[in-house]
Amino acid sequence: MRLYDKLINIIEGMKGSTTNDSISGDLVAELTLISTLLMLGIVVRHVSIFLSIVILLGLLLILITNLPLMPKLKKEQEDSLGQMLYYVLVTLGVLFAAVYWGGNFV
Amino acid sequence: MNELIPLMVIFPIAAALLINLFGFKSTFVKYISIIVAFIIPIIPLASNFGLHYFGGHAPLESSLSGILYHTAITYSFTAFEQLFIFILGILGFFVVLIYVNSYKKASGPYLFLLFMGIAAVSALILSDDIFHMFVFFEIAAIVQVGIVAASTIKDRYEIALKYMIVGSIGSPIILLGIAFLLAIFGNVNITDIVNMINAGFPAASSPVFFASLALIFFGWLYTAGLPPFHTAKSGIYSGAEPQGAALLQAFSVITMVSILIAMVRIFSGLEIFNVILVAFSLLAMILSITMALVQTDFKRMIAFLAVGELGFIGLGMGIGTELSMTAGLFQAVNEMVITALLFIGFGAIAVVCKTTDINKLGGLISDYPKTAIMVLIGGFAMAGVPPLNGFQSKLMLVQSALNAGYPEFAIIIVLISIATFVVFVKVFYLMFLKTKPKALEVSGEKIPKSTIITLAVFLIICITLGLFPSIATDTISGFVGGLL
Amino acid sequence: MIMDLQLASLLTCGFLMIIGMFAAIFIDNVIKKVIGIAFIEEGVNLFIVTIGYKAGGVVPIILPEMDPSWFASNAAYPLPFGLVLTSIVIGASTLAIMLALIMILYKKYGTLSAKELLKDRSKEAVADE
Numbered sequence: 001m002r003l004y005d006k007l008i009n010i011i012e013g014m015k016g017s018t019t020n021d022s023i024s025g026d027l028v029a030e031l032t033l034i035s036t037l038l039m040l041g042i043v044v045r046h047v048s049i050f051l052s053i054v055i056l057l058g059l060l061l062i063l064i065t066n067l068p069l070m071p072k073l074k075k076e077q078e079d080s081l082g083q084m085l086y087y088v089l090v091t092l093g094v095l096f097a098a099v100y101w102g103g104n105f106v
Numbered sequence: 107m108n109e110l111i112p113l114m115v116i117f118p119i120a121a122a123l124l125i126n127l128f129g130f131k132s133t134f135v136k137y138i139s140i141i142v143a144f145i146i147p148i149i150p151l152a153s154n155f156g157l158h159y160f161g162g163h164a165p166l167e168s169s170l171s172g173i174l175y176h177t178a179i180t181y182s183f184t185a186f187e188q189l190f191i192f193i194l195g196i197l198g199f200f201v202v203l204i205y206v207n208s209y210k211k212a213s214g215p216y217l218f219l220l221f222m223g224i225a226a227v228s229a230l231i232l233s234d235d236i237f238h239m240f241v242f243f244e245i246a247a248i249v250q251v252g253i254v255a256a257s258t259i260k261d262r263y264e265i266a267l268k269y270m271i272v273g274s275i276g277s278p279i280i281l282l283g284i285a286f287l288l289a290i291f292g293n294v295n296i297t298d299i300v301n302m303i304n305a306g307f308p309a310a311s312s313p314v315f316f317a318s319l320a321l322i323f324f325g326w327l328y329t330a331g332l333p334p335f336h337t338a339k340s341g342i343y344s345g346a347e348p349q350g351a352a353l354l355q356a357f358s359v360i361t362m363v364s365i366l367i368a369m370v371r372i373f374s375g376l377e378i379f380n381v382i383l384v385a386f387s388l389l390a391m392i393l394s395i396t397m398a399l400v401q402t403d404f405k406r407m408i409a410f411l412a413v414g415e416l417g418f419i420g421l422g423m424g425i426g427t428e429l430s431m432t433a434g435l436f437q438a439v440n441e442m443v444i445t446a447l448l449f450i451g452f453g454a455i456a457v458v459c460k461t462t463d464i465n466k467l468g469g470l471i472s473d474y475p476k477t478a479i480m481v482l483i484g485g486f487a488m489a490g491v492p493p494l495n496g497f498q499s500k501l502m503l504v505q506s507a508l509n510a511g512y513p514e515f516a517i518i519i520v521l522i523s524i525a526t527f528v529v530f531v532k533v534f535y536l537m538f539l540k541t542k543p544k545a546l547e548v549s550g551e552k553i554p555k556s557t558i559i560t561l562a563v564f565l566i567i568c569i570t571l572g573l574f575p576s577i578a579t580d581t582i583s584g585f586v587g588g589l590l
Numbered sequence: 591m592i593m594d595l596q597l598a599s600l601l602t603c604g605f606l607m608i609i610g611m612f613a614a615i616f617i618d619n620v621i622k623k624v625i626g627i628a629f630i631e632e633g634v635n636l637f638i639v640t641i642g643y644k645a646g647g648v649v650p651i652i653l654p655e656m657d658p659s660w661f662a663s664n665a666a667y668p669l670p671f672g673l674v675l676t677s678i679v680i681g682a683s684t685l686a687i688m689l690a691l692i693m694i695l696y697k698k699y700g701t702l703s704a705k706e707l708l709k710d711r712s713k714e715a716v717a718d719e
């Protein structure tokens with residue numbers, strides 16, 4: 001598929017955006033998200049350059065296959081209590097595991 | 107006068123109780139609360155720096171190790187605390203002024219909540235005792251819920267209950283972390299704990315110490331509203347009345363900063379602490395800004411921006427150099443003022459137009475030119491446009507990230523600032539510059555004078571801090587020097 | 591004694607917290623969620639009490655006939671008991687506020703299901719207009 005068609009599909013995929021202003025907001029959000037995520041991938045170079053390359057390639061693959069990201073991300077951050085509690089629990093588990101078992105490896 | 111140190115907490119509490127008691131006498135409550143709100147920022151200016159031991163119990167020296175043990179709850183008051191409590195007092199005064207002016211009948215319980223919150227966060231930043239901090243942090247959390255439940259927004263009870271249930275997972279966890287510290291050190295005084303760690307206390311490298319870091323850090327995420335709590339926290343801001351939201355975000359900033367400083371003092375020896383601090387701060391910045399960009403409710407947009415800006419503070423503290431920590435704390439001071447300005451300015455528009463949906467607004471610059479210009483400059487300050495205060499702190503952050511050898515963080519800071527600017531320009535365009543939709547009926551209601559004066563004063567603070575950042579940074583860097 | 595008393599109460603508070611977490615997150619009824627939250631709080635309180643426990647210790651009140659050095663080595667640690675009192679009071683007040691909010695919401699919607707009460711209402715508002 002040509003790049004242009006793909007871009008059009010991406011914009012059409014952003015449901016809920018109906019006006020020019022909201023489309024531009026969504027696009028900026030999308031670009032900010034992609035660029036900052038890639039930057040975060042580069043931050044890993046302080047740990048290991050090889051790991052950073054692997055993460056960046058993986059990230060690129062995920063980003064390209066999942067565009068547009070923003071509607072999905074927005075859906076994950078809804079205002080419903082169930083979703084909030086789910087992420088709170090997941091974060092607690094990940095944080096505790098990372099600090100408790102990974103604390104000595106930093 | 108060291109006796110004034112506990113008064114910074116006791117005076118607002120006593121005033122709050124008095125105002126609640128006479129809640130039925132509206133005019134009396136109005137006058138009293140204005141006077142009280144005027145006195146609160148004066149107390150930190152009049153007080154001397156120093157320590158206050160509650161009950162007069164001075165520290166005891168251990169005959170075995172020679173370490174000083176603090177037996178009383180200790181308040182430590184330095185120029186740093188003075189700066190924060192003074193700015194909080196100024197915000198409190200103007201919030202009370204707006205509230206008293208814009209409602210015919212002043213509600214005693216609502217003013218009780220405002221003063222109680224001021225007392226709680228003052229205690230948080232003064233306290234040197236981590237359990238004491240927990241107590242006041244819980245009081246602050248209840249006050250936040252109360253301020254939301256007392257508003258006139260449609261879904262306020264739902265928002266309040268959601269925040270409360272989510273918070274009820276967070277606050278026992280932070281208590282458990284404090285209990286772990288108590289189990290390791292037998293003590294809850296931060297200075298004592300730090301002294302014991304420096305004296306080579308063996309348990310300071312045990313897994314239990316790591317566990318307490320994880321638990322307290324999780325509780326801190328809840329206090330600050332960083333992910334995964336950012337949706338609940340931004341809901342709280344958008345669920346409160348505008349002037350209430352302005353004070354709520356100041357509460358969040360001070361709570362966050364004081365618990366963060368306690369964590370930095372206790373856990374800075376563990377390198378994982380800086381890693382998770384930076385990771386969650388970056389996550390907060392990215393998620394909140396992207397969420398702010400896709401909102402249609404402008405109060406929620408500002409709320410998400412307010413949460414995202416907290417990430418800058420955490421990032422500055424996480425990089426861990428003296429310059430970056432100064433920048434982070436300076437950002438905290440700036441953010442309190444700027445976000446309050448934005449909440450009050452946009453909130454005034456929401457009140458007169460009776461909607462918060464951005465697509466239903468437009469062309470308001472002809473109706474409210476003064477507010478529009480002041481809000482515009484406030485938005486510039488938040489996005490980091492020179493010569494305003496946001497520019498100074500963000501520039502310092504970028505410099506410190508570069509000096510510390512993390513250019514990636516500098517790039518992310520710049521990217522997020524640009525996105526903040528986009529959010530702001532979008533809101534401003536849709537609200538003030540776009541052609542007015544036919545359905546929008548501006549009732550011709552004027553924005554109260556108290557609101558305009560408040561905005562002007564906050565702007566003056568922003569510009570002063572922007573032109574002369576050394577007013578704040580000298581104090582802060584002195585404090586950070588003592589911290590490292 | 592089959593098990594050390596301190597270990598037993600530590601296990602109990604672990605159980606209480608896990609049960610509370612489960613209830614707060616997976617049970618739909620809001621009141622049951624709040625009961626789960628109370629379980630978490632009580633688990634933490636029990637943990638703090640357990641820290642101060644000393645096998646065979648005495649109550650930490652010094653009486654005139656007691657020898658100070660004997661007292662120092664035999665009394666339980668009093669600080670956790672002082673702290674836990676405060677934390678119980680805080681727990682009770684947060685519980686009261688949550689229940690009050692639930693009462694208001696129940697009168698408004700006539701249901702106690704968290705999925706109904708506390709879902710994302712921003713979309714609903716758009717659909718109404």
